[in-house]
Each structure stands twice: as structure tokens, then as C-alpha cells.
Amino acid sequence: MLPSELSVRISVLDGGEKHILPDWAASLVWLGAWCRKNQIMGRRLIVFAVLPSRELAAAFASLGCLVAGSIAFEDKISWPIFRALPLGRGVFWKHKSNGTHYGGDIVGFSGSDGEEFIEVKITKAAKRSSLGVIMTVNKRHFDDYRFTENKPPSTAKSVSFDVAGQALGALAGVVDPKWIMTDFAEGLIVTSITAFESSIENLALSIDSGPPVSVSDLLCLGRNKGHGHAKLRLEPPKGTIEGRFPLAILDGGKAFSVHEHINAARNVLIILDRSEHVIEVHDVAKSLKSISQDIGVDFADVIPLTFTPGIEIAAYLIEEL
Amino acid sequence: MNINSSVFLRVSHIFDNCKQLSLTRYHFQFPLVETVIQVSSRLFQMLDRADPAQSEISRRLWVMKSSILFTILPFDDPTLKLLDQMQELEHLLEYLPDAAPLVASLRGAITGIAASGKNLKREWLVKKYPEALCEENGLIGILTGLSAGRSPGWPLEKDGYLAELNSQLLPIGSKKDLKSNFFKAIILPCACNNTSPLLLSELFYAGLTTKLEVLLYSGERFQPPKRLLLPSDGVFSERLQSSKMEDDVVALPIDQATLALDAWIDVAFWQALHSGARSSHDDLLPARYMLFFDGTGIFLPEDGSIMTLPIDGKLTDESDLCMVRIENVCEGDIVVIRSGSSGGLVDKASERILGRDNNESLFDKATDWKDALDALLVTHSNEEVAAELCMRGSPVSAASIQRWIGPDVLGPRNESVFRELIYLLAAKGKIQKTSLELASYTDIRWRLLQDLRRLHQKAGSLIRQDLFKALFSKFGNKSEGGTLSGREVVRIEGDADAQLLILRVAAVDSITAYVKPSRFGKIDNLVGNKWLG
Numbered sequence: 001m002l003p004s005e006l007s008v009r010i011s012v013l014d015g016g017e018k019h020i021l022p023d024w025a026a027s028l029v030w031l032g033a034w035c036r037k038n039q040i041m042g043r044r045l046i047v048f049a050v051l052p053s054r055e056l057a058a059a060f061a062s063l064g065c066l067v068a069g070s071i072a073f074e075d076k077i078s079w080p081i082f083r084a085l086p087l088g089r090g091v092f093w094k095h096k097s098n099g100t101h102y103g104g105d106i107v108g109f110s111g112s113d114g115e116e117f118i119e120v121k122i123t124k125a126a127k128r129s130s131l132g133v134i135m136t137v138n139k140r141h142f143d144d145y146r147f148t149e150n151k152p153p154s155t156a157k158s159v160s161f162d163v164a165g166q167a168l169g170a171l172a173g174v175v176d177p178k179w180i181m182t183d184f185a186e187g188l189i190v191t192s193i194t195a196f197e198s199s200i201e202n203l204a205l206s207i208d209s210g211p212p213v214s215v216s217d218l219l220c221l222g223r224n225k226g227h228g229h230a231k232l233r234l235e236p237p238k239g240t241i242e243g244r245f246p247l248a249i250l251d252g253g254k255a256f257s258v259h260e261h262i263n264a265a266r267n268v269l270i271i272l273d274r275s276e277h278v279i280e281v282h283d284v285a286k287s288l289k290s291i292s293q294d295i296g297v298d299f300a301d302v303i304p305l306t307f308t309p310g311i312e313i314a315a316y317l318i319e320e321l
Numbered sequence: 322m323n324i325n326s327s328v329f330l331r332v333s334h335i336f337d338n339c340k341q342l343s344l345t346r347y348h349f350q351f352p353l354v355e356t357v358i359q360v361s362s363r364l365f366q367m368l369d370r371a372d373p374a375q376s377e378i379s380r381r382l383w384v385m386k387s388s389i390l391f392t393i394l395p396f397d398d399p400t401l402k403l404l405d406q407m408q409e410l411e412h413l414l415e416y417l418p419d420a421a422p423l424v425a426s427l428r429g430a431i432t433g434i435a436a437s438g439k440n441l442k443r444e445w446l447v448k449k450y451p452e453a454l455c456e457e458n459g460l461i462g463i464l465t466g467l468s469a470g471r472s473p474g475w476p477l478e479k480d481g482y483l484a485e486l487n488s489q490l491l492p493i494g495s496k497k498d499l500k501s502n503f504f505k506a507i508i509l510p511c512a513c514n515n516t517s518p519l520l521l522s523e524l525f526y527a528g529l530t531t532k533l534e535v536l537l538y539s540g541e542r543f544q545p546p547k548r549l550l551l552p553s554d555g556v557f558s559e560r561l562q563s564s565k566m567e568d569d570v571v572a573l574p575i576d577q578a579t580l581a582l583d584a585w586i587d588v589a590f591w592q593a594l595h596s597g598a599r600s601s602h603d604d605l606l607p608a609r610y611m612l613f614f615d616g617t618g619i620f621l622p623e624d625g626s627i628m629t630l631p632i633d634g635k636l637t638d639e640s641d642l643c644m645v646r647i648e649n650v651c652e653g654d655i656v657v658i659r660s661g662s663s664g665g666l667v668d669k670a671s672e673r674i675l676g677r678d679n680n681e682s683l684f685d686k687a688t689d690w691k692d693a694l695d696a697l698l699v700t701h702s703n704e705e706v707a708a709e710l711c712m713r714g715s716p717v718s719a720a721s722i723q724r725w726i727g728p729d730v731l732g733p734r735n736e737s738v739f740r741e742l743i744y745l746l747a748a749k750g751k752i753q754k755t756s757l758e759l760a761s762y763t764d765i766r767w768r769l770l771q772d773l774r775r776l777h778q779k780a781g782s783l784i785r786q787d788l789f790k791a792l793f794s795k796f797g798n799k800s801e802g803g804t805l806s807g808r809e810v811v812r813i814e815g816d817a818d819a820q821l822l823i824l825r826v827a828a829v830d831s832i833t834a835y836v837k838p839s840r841f842g843k844i845d846n847l848v849g850n851k852w853l854g
């Protein structure tokens with residue numbers, strides 16, 4: 001979806017006032033989607049965006065990342081993935097028919113007569129009598145449960161995730177309804193978390209004149225260090241990064257200088273304001289250009305013919321080590 | 322919602338401003354001023370700046386010329402003291418008989434300018450922005466931070482003076498004055514050859530206005546600040562649009578001779594303040610000099626970082642205390658310095674922690690590979706090492722290589738880059754080990770570096786907590802509503818040595834100086850120094 005189309009379909013509600021999505025924001029939504037969508041096996045896409053101001057830029061780019069992630073989603077929470085988890089690993093599950101939530105540890109896998117089973121010891125349950133019970137799930141009935149490694153969202157959070165899922169679904173077109181509740185984050189945003197969260201306060205989006213959804217709900221955010229359910233994870237620009245993501249958004253010069261060589265994501269979008277585009281960053285971009293391959297037919301999506309003045313983008317495709 | 326209360330509207334306004342930005346140069350014909358520019362330049366070329374007396378003449382020549390070019394005061398305003406300046410200059414130039422014809426010409430021009438009193442830049446300003454037309458139309462910024470130290474041609478108290486002309490006029494002396502402000506127009510009253518490049522870039526490229534107006538007497542040449550553009554990528558570069566201003570700007574030929582005095586004054590100003598060497602020697606380290614609003618100055622290691630407070634002095638939580646690279650500090654920033662040390666807060670706290678854990682040798686062991694890198698750089702340039710690492714699939718900048726040798730950066734942050742660096746050093750014969758030993762050496766060094774980083778993080782976090790606590794106990798609500806003064810002193814509880822100075826930056830020397838490590842962190846009292854005006 002091109003920025004011009006996004007501008008028509010998305011409205012911004014800022015403290016009660018309604019605005020069409022401006023060119024700059026639409027371009028960033030498009031860019032975030034492009035960076036998330038183009039996952040090329042064995043190669044990494046490193047994209048720089050230099051802007052007159054980077055406030056809100058990571059938020060709009062991550063919205064694009066979510067939309068592209070929702071489209072790319074395939075229901076892969078499957079038996080083989082679960083089967084590979086080590087014994088003792090904590091897991092969460094919900095019975096689809098009655099909606100009951102459980103938490104427990106994997107205690108074994110077994111098989112007989114061509115059937116395979118997973119054995120989990122219940123450590124968290126609504127009923128005290130269920131605690132300590134070892135439950136056996138037949139592979140054939142695995143899909144009757146929704147197993148996750150992360151704690152599923154609380155009821156209140158589930159409601160906001162459902163609302164976000166519907167709004168994102170409206171924007172993305174056909175989206176598997178399981179996507180929003182699947183414990184897989186589409187992107188990591190390395191940013192000053194307080195500043196990021198305060199910048200999106202009071203901001204809501206409406207898709208195709210639908211009900212407004214606050215940006216913080218829409219982005220389904222969670223801390224990377226926490227284990228709560230989230231579709232985008234936030235990490236401050238310090239320390240080491242855990243997890244693996246299709247896209248990392250490095251928001252600002254500090255995020256770039258600390259995590260220039262981030263390995264936690266295949267693709268990286270670096271967002272800088274003009275004063276942060278200093279010689280060291282420029283040198284890195286030049287180095288990347290020197291080893292960059294052609295961005296050609298493998299790439300999905302039509303690229304806009306022009307971007308609004310003020311936005312500068314450069315993308316480099318390099319070998320994944 | 323309005324621009325001040327809405328982030329969304331503010332950012333949208335910034336992009337709109339960038340889209341519409343226009344630059345207009347207004348050229349004023351005033352032959353007497355042109356004579357001052359030309360004669361100053363010729364006199365300057367005659368002077369031997371190595372001689373202190375002639376260096377002083379050069380300084381006064383620049384101050385007098387700048388008093389005319391920088392100002393929007395009438396030329397007969399007593400603040401400018403043009404005739405007094407000329408008289409003193411004449412007195413100093415008596416010992417240079419060859420200069421007599423030029424001095425006479427200069428005297429004639431200065432006398433004529435002072436007698437006319439008419440400053441065409443001021444007249445333009447009064448006519449273009451009369452008070453009556455400007456109500457509710459937004460602020461008009463006028464750049465007053467025209468040089469390091471006090472800008473010639475401007476009274477100390479600028480706000481009141483400008484308000485008399487037009488209440489919408491706001492002096493821009495540093496980045497602090499740009500905080501949260503948008504301008505209907507920003508006026509540059511001269512060619513800004515001595516303005517901080519960072520401040521000038523902010524005015525041009527941060528989307529603060531749609532209209533930049535440069536006032537120039539004939540003989541003045543203005544060039545917009547240069548900006549780095551991303552290397553073209555073959556995908557997006559053809560699809561990007563520059564703003565209108567960037568399309569309009571045409572490089573004009575510059576008369577280097579007329580710029581020589583302006584260029585010299587920048588170097589001479591800093592030299593007179595800090596006298597640091599401008600080329601490297603074995604026992605000297607690269608440094609940057611910072612001048613503060615309270616009239617003090619300090620050398621800090623160029624590769625280091627410094628803790629800064631928000632520019633408006635408002636602290637809400639610990640994340641407001643940011644570490645900024647020394648080379649990125651600019652006018653108006655508020656920095657926190659530990660007096661008597663290298664200026665770095667984290668180093669000291671790390672030492673405390675390292676000492677506490679009886680683990681003083683960790684640093685030496687974790688970074689012993691730096692000697693091998695140092696040895697490699699005797700025969701290879703930074704660029705060559707960067708290129709070799711790039712070939713090994715680890716793209717890094719040449720500047721990073723330089724930083725890794727220094728004491729302020731531990732080394733590569735990325736494990737694969739670190740490993741490739743060690744293998745490269747081994748391949749070049751700078752680390753001599755069998756392949757098995759090398760693998761184990763690399764593993765251990767990486768682990769030690771990570772341990773050291775964790776310690777630094779712990780130290781950083783400790784110092785931030787202590788400082789935040791100390792700031793709040795000292796200033797209470799003051800830091801919420803008001804602003805910090807140019808200099809504050811904070812003591813950290815339980816650490817008798819830790820006297821922290823909170824200082825607002827007046828200017829930063831943009832050229833690297835080389836000094837002995839013992840000069841780092843020593844605060845120079847420059848109050849009364851004639852170069853500060």
C-alpha cells in the first residue's frame with residue numbers, strides 16, 4: 001500500500017482533533033512495512049532514514065511493520081516447534097472450547113501405537129485442585145489448545161489486542177485472526193522508552209473512518225525484558241538484546257551507536273534526525289554501500305515514485321553472516 | 322491542541338517548514354563598509370600573527386570589522402564605540418609605517434560610517450517587520466550567537482533592546498533559545514563566518530522556520546552550512562526530494578582573502594584561551610575545549626562522553642540524564658562535570674566498583690589486544706584496517722578503529738566484529754598464537770570485555786541515581802519550573818571527593834587540540850580574558 005493510499009485511509013486523532021495522516025507519517029508507515037516484508041534468506045536489509053525530526057517516526061514505522069507482519073503471518077505454532085522445546089520449559093496454554101488458561105512445565109514427550117503425546121505439569125490454574133496435575137495432550141488434539149511460551153495477555157489486554165487486531169486487519173486486508181494472539185513479536189524498537197511512550201500519548205488512529213484506537217494499543221507494545229504478550233517489543237539503548245525479530249528499529253543516534261551491529265534482527269531500520277547523521281554514521285553507511293548487493297527482483301511492493309521533502313532514505317542489502 | 326502541546330502537530334509543522342524553507346540573501350550597497358572589509362583584509366595580510374603585538378592588532382581589527390557587520394544597532398550607537406576602536410587601532414599601528422596608507426583609508430571609512438549613523442540592515446529590519454504588522458504572527462528569530470565569546474556589535478542585554486524594536490523579535494544565542502520554538506522567520510544579520518556550525522545547521526535543517534533571511538553588506542559572502550547526505554543506494558536516492566531552499570542555493574565564488582581574518586580569529590580565539598597544540602605528539606591526547614557561560618573553560622578527551630541535562634533544565638526522571646559524545650556537545654547544552662578528574666563521571670564510579678571487587682587488572686587483561694592493534698596501525702591506516710574487516714564481513718568505520726585504540730572505548734560491541742578483529746591481528750602477525758590458543762584467547766577476551774561493560778553499566782547507573790538524587794535534593798521544585806543558572810555545584814552524599822559542576826556551554830572549539838592528559842578536567846578561570854570581550 002503506497003503512502004498516498006495510507007493517507008486516505010488513516011486519520012490521526014490528536015487530543016480530539018482529527019487530521020488526515022500526513023505525507024511524512026504515511027511514508028514512514030510504508031517504510032516500516034517494506035523493511036518488515038522483505039525478508040531475504042541469507043541477506044540482511046539495513047535501511048537508514050534521516051529526518052528533520054525523528055519524534056513519532058519509530059511509532060509510525062512500527063505500525064507499518066505490524067501491518068506487514070500480520071499479512072505475512074502463517075499459523076506455525078505447531079507440534080514440531082513445541083516438540084523441540086527442552087524438558088522443564090515453562091509454557092502457557094488455553095483450551096479453545098472453554099477458554100480456561102493454564103501455566104505449567106513440560107515434563108515429557110511420549111509415544112505409543114504411532115501416537116505422540118506431550119506431558120505438562122500444571123503450575124498455574126484457576127482451580128487449586130488442578131495444580132500439580134500432569135496433563136497429557138495427544139498430538140492429534142494439539143490444535144484444540146493454544147500453547148505459547150509467553151504469558152498470554154490478561155483479559156483487559158486481550159480486549160485491547162482484539163481491538164488492535166481488528167483495526168490492523170482492516171488496514172492489512174485479510175489477516176489470520178490468530179496472528180494478534182500469537183506469541184511472536186514482529187519487531188523490536190530500540191529507543192528511549194519514556195520519551196517514546198510519552199510521544200504517542202493522546203494519539204489515536206482511525207482506519208477507514210472506523211472507531212479510533214489509541215496508538216499505544218494499536219502497536220501492541222511490551223518490554224523486551226518482560227515476558228508479557230506483545231507484537232512489538234521495546235528495549236532501551238543499553239545492554240544486550242535478547243530474542244530474535246524480523247525487524248529492529250534503532251530509534252536515534254544513541255540506539256545506533258550502542259547497537260550498530262545488532263544481531264537480534266535480520267533487517268534493521270535506523271531512524272536519525274539530521275543532527276544525528278554525523279560522520280561516524282556516514283562512514284558506516286559508506287561501508288555498507290561498498291558491500292551492498294543490488295536490491296532487485298526479490299523485493300516485494302511498489303516503491304513510491306517520490307517521498308515528501310525532508311525524508312531521506314538509503315537501503316543496503318548485505319550478506320547475513 | 323496546539324503546536325506546543327501536541328507532538329504530532331509539532332512534527333508535522335517541522336516537516337511542512339522543511340518543505341517550504343526558503344533562503345533570501347539581502348545585499349546592501351554601502352561603499353564605506355565595503356572599504357572596511359577590504360582594508361581590514363589587506364591589513365591583516367600584512368601582519369605577523371606570531372608576534373603578540375601584531376596578533377593583538379589582528380584581534381582588534383576583527384572586533385572593529387565585526388562590530389559593523391554583525392550589528393543591527395545604528396552605527397553611531399555608543400555601544401559600538403567605533404571611533405574609540407579606530408583610535409586604539411591607529412595607536413597600535415603606528416609602529417607599522419607600511420600600513421599608514423591603509424590605516425588612513427580605514428580611518429576615513431570608519432569616521433564616515435560613524436558620522437552617518439545609518440545602518441541599512443537595521444533600517445531593513447524596522448521596515449520589514451514593523452511592530453504593528455507582527456502581532457500574532459509569530460516570533461522572528463535573530464541570530465545573535467555570531468562568534469564564540471561575546472559577539473561584537475551586540476549589547477550584553479539583547480532581549481530588552483530587541484523588544485524595543487519589535488516585541489516579536491527573539492535573540493538566538495544558543496541552541497537553548499530554539500527549544501520548542503518555531504519562527505515566522507529567522508534573520509541572520511551577517512555572513513555568520515564565525516558562528517558555531519552546529520548552531521547554524523540547526524537553524525537551517527531542523528524545520529524551525531520557512532523563511533531564512535540573510536543580511537549582507539556588499540563584500541560579505543554567505544554560504545549555507547553543509548550537510549551530510551546518505552550515500553546513494555540505487556533504490557531510494559532517485560526518489561527523494563530536496564527542500565526548496567536546497568534547490569535554490571547556488572554556490573557563490575568566495576574571496577578567500579576577505580575570509581582570512583574571520584578564519585584566523587576562530588583559531589586565534591581558542592588558542593588564546595587554551596593554548597593547546599594543533600598537531601599530535603606522542604605524549605599528547607586529542608581533546609576538545611569547552612567554554613562555559615560562567616567564564617570558565619575545560620579540556621575534555623575528544624573520544625569521551627559527558628553527562629548532559631535537558632536543555633531547559635527540567636528533570637523528570639533518570640533517563641533525562643544523557644551521555645553525549647564530547648564532539649556532539651554544542652552551545653546551550655547543560656553538562657555535568659566532575660571537577661578535578663577527566664571530567665567523566667562513569668570512570669570514577671567504575672574505579673570504585675572495580676576496587677571494591679578486588680579486580681583492578683580486569684581492564685588491562687580485557688584490553689591487552691589493543692597493543693597489537695596499535696602495532697598494526699603503524700603499518701596500516703585506519704581506513705585499511707576498516708576495509709579488511711569489511712572484506713571479512715564486518716563493516717566498521719575507520720573512526721571506530723581509531724576509537725578502539727584509545728582508553729575511552731573498550732572495543733567493538735559486536736562479538737563477530739571483535740572476533741574478526743582478533744583474527745585479523747593474528748593474520749597480520751600482531752598476535753602470535755596457534756589456532757587453538759587463538760580461539761580460546763578470543764573467547765576469554767570477549768567475556769572479559771562483556772564483564773567490564775557490565776561494570777561500566779553498573780557504574781553509570783549508580784552515578785545517575787546518585788546525581789539524580791543530589792539534583793533533586795538541591796533544587797527541589799526549581800528544576801521543574803525554572804531554569805538552572807549558568808553554574809551550579811552539587812555534592813554527592815557519601816562521596817567526599819565528588820564535587821559535580823553543572824555548567825551551561827557557551828562555545829565549543831570545533832578543532833581538535835592535543836594536550837597532556839593532566840590537563841583534562843582542570844577548570845580554567847577565564848573571567849577578564851580580553852578575548853571574551
